[in-house]
Amino acid sequence: MKLIIDSANVDKIKEYLEYLPIDGVTTNPSILKAEGKIEFINHMKEIRHIIGIDKSLHVQTISDTAEGMVRDAHDILESIDDQVYVKIPTSKEGLKAIKQLKAESVNITATAIYSTMQGLLATEMGADYLAPYINRMQNLDTDPFLVVNQLARNIEQTNSSTRILGASYKNVSQVIDSLMAGATHVTVGSDVLDKFLDNANIAKAVADFGQDWNTIHERFSIK
Numbered sequence: 077m078k079l080i081i082d083s084a085n086v087d088k089i090k091e092y093l094e095y096l097p098i099d100g101v102t103t104n105p106s107i108l109k110a111e112g113k114i115e116f117i118n119h120m121k122e123i124r125h126i127i128g129i130d131k132s133l134h135v136q137t138i139s140d141t142a143e144g145m146v147r148d149a150h151d152i153l154e155s156i157d158d159q160v161y162v163k164i165p166t167s168k169e170g171l172k173a174i175k176q177l178k179a180e181s182v183n184i185t186a187t188a189i190y191s192t193m194q195g196l197l198a199t200e201m202g203a204d205y206l207a208p209y210i211n212r213m214q215n216l217d218t219d220p221f222l223v224v225n226q227l228a229r230n231i232e233q234t235n236s237s238t239r240i241l242g243a244s245y246k247n248v249s250q251v252i253d254s255l256m257a258g259a260t261h262v263t264v265g266s267d268v269l270d271k272f273l274d275n276a277n278i279a280k281a282v283a284d285f286g287q288d289w290n291t292i293h294e295r296f297s298i299k
């Protein structure tokens with residue numbers, strides 16, 4: 077599993093980097109809205125500084141036209157850095173933009189994927205990551221794990237370098253089911269990340285071991 081943080085909260089990102097095997101950060105306009113009136117470019121630069129250049133940073137375009145998305149992508153790359161994965165919605169306009177940006181060797185994450193066909197088209201267009209929206213698909217009575225599995229099979233059959241970055245998670249089971257269906261990467265928000273180790277039995281086991289040690293030894297240390 078390659079685990080990415082679906083958040084633009086600097087404090088949360090720093091916290092997770094301490095104890096989770098984090099591979100990058102994804103944002104979108106709704107995630108940024110949660111941070112209030114931030115200065116977008118400076119905020120993205122701060123996140124890049126925190127995670128470093130080796131981890132992936134995915135930043136979404138705003139426009140709804142291909143021309144605008146390409147312009148947004150250029151602005152993002154010039155203002156943040158040229159290693160950013162530009163998130164482009166997998167629409168008609170988005171696919172036009174992906175085609176042009178891949179011709180310029182820009183890193184692309186094809187987002188807002190609700191169907192296998194969207195993912196197949198983005199794969200053929202050379203997107204580096206596909207971001208299928210797991211919870212949103214379930215809300216539409218679409219099986220997101222079938223979609224992920226079909227995309228994974230296509231990637232394997234065509235020997236494509238495109239990777240599946242599952243997104244839109246509302247619980248831990250959706251994350252695990254995506255990985256089992258063939259996603260190699262998952263981007264998870266803090267509401268679900270905070271559930272990963274949220275189990276009172278873990279704290280109880282640690283407390284019980286400590287208590288047993290203390291009944292025999294004088295000090296709560298090995299030496």
Ligand code: E4P
Pocket residue numbers: 082102103104106187207209211212243244245263
């Ligand atoms: C990835 O960054 C996606 O934009 C995000 O996971 C969508 O999540 P949502 O369905 O909770 O808005």
